[in-house]
Amino acid sequence: YKIGEIFSEIKNKIQSGYNLREIVEIIDGLRFRSQTEKHELSHLYEAKIKNMGNAGRNGGEYYTPRPLIRAIVQVVAPKVGEKIYDGAVGSAGFLCEAFDYLKAQPGLTTGDMQTLQERTFYGKEKKSLAYVIAIMNMILHGIDAPNIVHTNTLAENLMDIQPKDWVDVVLANPPFGGKERKEVQQNFPIKTGETAFLFLQHFIRMLKAGGRAGVVIKNTFLSNTDNASVSLRKLLLED
Structure with a gap:
């Protein structure tokens, strides 16, 4: 059986009224020993994440369209030996795509290959479900021990980020429209409740001199006249 065929069989059996034990026994027969099997499972897993995104509600936070990620990775063009970081990791689409790009x-x-496995990809994720999805996604793509931390990235004071923490490449699609509480906003020189603008400050601070970033940002960022938007545009243009 190919893995996709097994999943189809499981779905058919569930619809036919099979009980849970019978389904578990079929799943127990799955083997993921070869890279081909892992690769196929990773495609299935990505498809499920995509369905979560299309379902609306909070699903969109787990999924950025893969062609968009692929285009951003190709433009930023990471190199082996560089540290690559996503502080709003979601389902780890950017890190997985960057790994596929470098592996090729x-x-x-x-x-x-050891550098790619151990000292290249780093991320942070606040939400428990997204964190678990990200870890699994990276493992299925072939990163055996993902460097992903379960934490609120924005709870870290910008002044606490030291040169040893800096990275060569930032790839991210931070959440838009969120509202962070006042004590979190105190961690940033430009005060705003908008999570995307706080993340942007974080990413700027995380980059080494000469580093590159590919970050998805809301389109109104270019035209908003509120103090935070104006200050951030000024920061990006002048500094």
Whole structure:
């Protein structure tokens, strides 16, 4: 059986009235020993995450369209040996796509592959479900020990970020329209409740000199006249 066929069989059996034990026994027969099987399962997993995003409600926070992610990764063009970071990791789409991009580069050595596995991809995620989805997604893509931390990125004071924390590349689609409480806003020089604008300040602070960022930001950011938007545009243009 291919994994996709097994999932179809499970779905049919559920609809036919099979009990839970019978379904569990079928699932227990799945084996993910080969890279081909893992690759196929990762595609199925991505499809389920996409369905969550399309379902509305909070699903959109887990899914950024893959062609968009792929285009951003190609433009930013990360290199082996660089630290790549997503502080709003969601389902880890950016990190997984960056891993696929780097893994496909010609002439990679065993040392390069170890660097990609252990010292390249870093992320933070606040929500428990998204955190678990991200870990699983990265493992299925071939990153055996993901460097993902379950924490509220915005709870970290910007002044506490030191040069040792800086990264070469930021890839992210931060949440829009959220409202952070006043004590969280105190961690940022430009005060605002808008989570996307707080994340933008965080990403700027996290980048090394000469680093690159591919960040999705709300379109009104370019035209808003509130103090935070104006100050952030000024920061980006001048500093």
